[in-house]
Amino acid sequence: MSIIVQKYGGTSVADVEHIKSVAQRLCDTQDRGNQVVAVISAMGNSTDRLLRMAHEISADPPERELDMLFSTGERISVALLAMAISELGHEAISLSGAQAGIHTTTSHTRARITDIDSRRLSETLDSGKIVLVAGFQGISPDEDITTLGRGGSDTTAVALAGALRADECEIYTDVEGVFSADPNLVPGAVKLDAVSYEEMLEMAASGAEVLMLRSVEYAQRYGIPLRVRSSFSDDPGTLVKEEDEKMEKAVVSAITHTENESKLTLLRVPDKPGIAATVFGALADAEVNVDMIIQNVSEQGTTDISFTVVQDELPAAQQALDRICDELGTAYIIGEQMGKVSIVGAGMKSYPGVAARMFRALADHDINIEMISTSSIKVSCVIERAQVEKAVRVLHEAFSLEE
Amino acid sequence: MSIIVQKYGGTSVADVEHIKSVAQRLCDTQDRGNQVVAVISAMGNSTDRLLRMAHEISADPPERELDMLFSTGERISVALLAMAISELGHEAISLSGAQAGIHTTTSHTRARITDIDSRRLSETLDSGKIVLVAGFQGISPDEDITTLGRGGSDTTAVALAGALRADECEIYTDVEGVFSADPNLVPGAVKLDAVSYEEMLEMAASGAEVLMLRSVEYAQRYGIPLRVRSSFSDDPGTLVKEEDEKMEKAVVSAITHTENESKLTLLRVPDKPGIAATVFGALADAEVNVDMIIQNVSEQGTTDISFTVVQDELPAAQQALDRICDELGTAYIIGEQMGKVSIVGAGMKSYPGVAARMFRALADHDINIEMISTSSIKVSCVIERAQVEKAVRVLHEAFSLEE
Secondary structure, three states, X not given: OEEEEEEEOHHHHOOHHHHHHXXXXXXXXXXXXXXXXXXXXXXXXXXXXXXXHHHHHOOOOOHXXXXXXXXXXXXXXXXXXXXXXXXXXXXXXEEOOOOOOEEEOOOXXXXXEEEEOOHHHHHHHHOOOEEEEXXXXXXXXXXXXXXXXXXXXXXXXXXXXXXXXXXXXXEEEOOOOOEOOOOOOOOOOOEOOEEEHHHHHHHHHOOOOOOOHHHXXXXXXXXXXXXXXXXXXXXXXXXXXXXXXXXXXXXXOEEEEEEEEEEEEEEEEEOOOOHHHHHHHHHHHOOOOEEEEEEOOOEOOXXXXXXXXXXXXXXXXXXXXXXXXXXXXXXXXXXEEEEEEEEEOHHHHHOOOHHHHHHHHHHHOOOOOOEEEEEOOEEEEEEEHHXXXXXXXXXXXXXXXXX | OEEEEEEEOHHHHOOHHHHHHHHHHHHHHHHOOEEEEEEEOOOOOHHHHHHHHHHHHOOOOOHHHHHHHHHHHHHHHHHHHHHHHHHOOOOEEEEOOOOOOEEEOOOOOOOOEEEEOOHHHHHHHHOOOEEEEEOOEEEOOOOOEEEOOOOHHHHHHHHHHHHOOXXXXXXXXXXXXXXXXXXXXXXXOOEOOEEXXXXXXXXXXXXXXOOOHHHHHHHHHHOOOEEEEEOOOOOOOEEEEOOOOOOOOOOOOEEEEEEEEEEEEEEEEEOOOOHHHHHHHHHXXXXXXXXXXXXXXXXXXXXXXXXXXXXXXXXXXXXXXXXXXXXXXXXEEEEEEEXXXXXXXXXXXXXXXXXXXXXXXXXXXXXXXXXXXXXXXXXXXXEEHHHHHHHHHHHHHHOOOOO
């Protein structure tokens, strides 16, 4: 008998009718001879409603209490879903994160799972019940309720799948799967049947929003096949799994992009040891997340250092640089309206010239490349934000991803 | 340092403004040098909203899942209240029933408290924090969430007060305290400063709705003084405590009433052993709650048995009787529109003639008494429902309760 873990996001349980339809899907999965665990998010935008009330009371509410507050949303979802399943003549039981044995760190609102005690889960599955777990939450060593932060329900599902050695973890969402590019930008974008963990990690890191980086890392660590699919259709979606021999290795699988980057360039920095450590140490102290870093080769004893940050963090980054520029005897310039376009593909490793083809395609359409960064299965280019959408279409065509 | 347990009902935390005002009251109580525990109900009618969703899904939802669902309401209240207290510069921590160590039976939706492990509560109080406990809920031996049924938050407060050996348990509600009669019926009704546990028990059992019977029983068992007061004023309310020498023993403290009773009379039942057991056994099997039972003295080998039930349960009672009347060779008649008026007073024990004064006052106003039942500190009369309001006013005046 297979163990299947399914995760349903807020849009999949937005109201009573949606809850009934998820219940039917879970019963069908059990009827096909599977043991079924489902991880459920809070209904629609109910978490926003709770946050609004909290902010009417305090601009900066204690995080422990935010967790007590937010964790109720998923509990409401699982209880209602259990009722809907019972109405269909199947047996289900709802569990909070704590009841499901999800132990976490004490970092409220952004806790990490430290351990899963799956005894109650396994016993309940063996008794023939569908198990519904409130997503996004766990319990700390102090026996306080914690939440896992953004994408927490995906993480819950993957972690439970790992603990139960599940055969597959299905992430139900409101899109059909992982696409070769954002279908809103590229009408010819195609759904990918399968991608490797490495590809999915690079895609998540370079702008694909369908899966959070953290849940892909978990799935890879525990070797759990992840399937991303829509709760509104029967399409099998996209399977994310270990790269294997049978998997077709596309040179380029997908084009990803972001449109919220800013670029900073430190000019004529003295080219001596410890400079980069000073600069990025100051940024880390200011809690600025730096994405891409480029240092050009030295010329006459000085060098230029460029890096990108999310635009929201630009003011904090500027403050940090202002403090150290005098000391370093340097100045900096800003490119505020930047974006990033990336090509990702596991086949890239064994095909030379892929990056050159990308640069040529962009150049042919007068798109200037400001920064370049590569990994073994990804090439990213920072460009003017206004040109990002065109760049995505150009690259999707250049690598013939429509077929 | 005194330990004070306060309980706030749904109307006291109906919205963000009310929550802020309860926060202020809790901070003031701590500032007066007390250790403070507060038990909080769900906001306003939020439980009704959850129940409505459940009923859209199932006419008969599993009770375990109703408990998972309902218990979220009180958790939202305590989390928001903790934020409001933090905003006032005091420290508070919210606890679910399970975190507060409230262990219950497994009877979902109507569990009973079996044990309270107050270690975490005591440690948190000793660290100088205000402790906020989600009312109405606990945890079963199976580690499932349970709820305590109607009046459950009052019960939580009294039980915690008992476990902590609190100096007082204050029940905040939307009325000023316990009155000599329902002020809606009797404009001259006065608030009572103090009543004994026994009086309060009789009053709760005979129609006073301000406190649930069960929480008064708990308070009496643990000897915890209960204070009923309004969260919208500074009036000290009504103190419910052990009867003592200093307490003024009013012959009659209050007039209580109900307007939802029905009367059934079994006619000419054979007067032999086992008949009453057969009748009330059949009613118990049908889960009908019988209130007053009267059996007249025997005459010519037969007797009449009368009893009252809440009108809602009349159909079930009739079905039960229909099944046994043939067997017993008897028939029954119904008085559907009945009510009950009672006088309650601890001083009654040592004053003869109180019941006679009650009957005389009713007779003088042409109110016919259908059934009578007495305890050492209470006399109840079942009368026509249409006459209940007049009877309450007549008795309030007859025993000079306006003063």
